[in-house]
Structure formats: structure tokens, C-alpha cells
Amino acid sequence: MTNEQYLVVSYFCVATTAVVVGFAAYFWLRAPLHEVAAALPWKALRELLLRLFPAGIVLPALLGFVSVSYRGCNRQEYEKIIADRSYLVSKGQEQISASLTHVVWAVFVWCALIAILVAIERRFDHRAATSPAENK
């Protein structure tokens, strides 16, 4: 296999891996997120969360993949890039790592968001529980 063929095959394999990583994270967290969303009293927010969640996990994985540049800062020429197989391998590794790391940061953001929603929902529950008593 020539270096150019290796570049084409590895690039699309890594792209597929990034998408699989994103969807794996999405399917792993989907069911509990649906349960959390179902407990929220605001229907519009619930729907918004459920619609944005797949994009909020899969897109960071893709973002990590595309954020790695083969040309680098010094704008290497294509011929120079494909001449070095080890450079191509290291860039593929970098792309996988970047997509995993981006998913990790996205999950951190979703955790923070769920924590905020859980806190808001608790306050809403307290108000709902105390208001009938106040009305009496």
C-alpha cells in the first residue's frame, strides 16, 4: 500500500471511528437523559434537550476529528506530507485522541447542565409542595 492510499484509507477509517465514538457516548447516556428530561416540568425545555443531545455529543467527536490539520502551522506541501508514513500514523492517532477528548469535554458540559436542571427541578418541586399549604 502506498502512502497516499494509506492516507485515504486511514483518514476515512478514523472519521468513521470518530462518528462511532460519538454515537457510542450518545447511546450510553441516552436512556438516563431521557428519564431526567421526562421528570422536568417544562415540556419545551424537555424537547429541546432531547433534540440537542445527539448533536451535543456526536458533533464534538467530529469537531475533534476535523480540528487536527495535516498541513500543520508551516503549511507543508502535499508531497511532503505523504512522503512520511510515521507522520500520517501520528496524525491519525492525534485525530482519534482529539475526538475522544472533545467528547469528554462535551460530557462534562452535559453533566453540569443536568446538575443545574436537577437543582432547578428540586426548587420547583419545593414550591409546588408548599403552595397548596399556603393556599389553605
Place this chain on the structure above:
Amino acid sequence: MSPVLVVHLVVLIFAVALAILVNLFARRGLGELLSRTVSIPGGVTFFRRAFLLLLIFGVVGQAVTGNPDVKAGEHFMEYVWAVAGGLADSLQFIFLTLAIYLVLMTILVATLKPKDDK
């Protein structure tokens, strides 16, 4: 199998094993704390699953990078140093994940005030 690939595989296995070990240690305590704090069904499962995912993805992301400088026929200890060098990034990521996650859990507990043990 090339020595570089061997080092990468060993680093990957050790890194994932460490992540699973950390999750096993934290799992029970985290589950108890969350079940006392979060009343929404699915909330506990979400945070527990997210914790495992953060650890595994984080360490794998760190373990696949780098280019260990080992050649065939080198001494055993040179392989060990290469593995240790690769593991350093994964361990750093576990520490970072724990730090951020603990801060998040502390804020959650402080805000929601869990039921006490009495």
C-alpha cells in the same frame, strides 16, 4: 508485531484497567451519595454512566497518542520506560477528571442538600 505497537497496546490495557479500577473504587460511594441527593429517576444512572465514560474515553484518548521511542532488540527496561511515559498522560487525565467531577459533585451536594444519615 512492531515494538511501538506493543508499547501502545500495553499502555492502552494498563490505562483502561486503571480507569475501571478508579470507577470500581468510586462506584459505591458515588452511587450512595447520588441516590440521597438526586431525586429525579435516571439522574443517578446518568452521573454514574457519565463518570465511567469520562474515565474510559479520557484515558484511551491519551493512550493512543505519542510515538514511543523503542526499537526491536532494546532492553526490557527501555520498554518499561516507554510504557511509563505513555501512562503518565493517562494518569494525568484520570486526575483531571476526578478533580473536575468532584468539584461538580460538591456543588451538586451543596445545592441540593442530601438527606442526612440519621
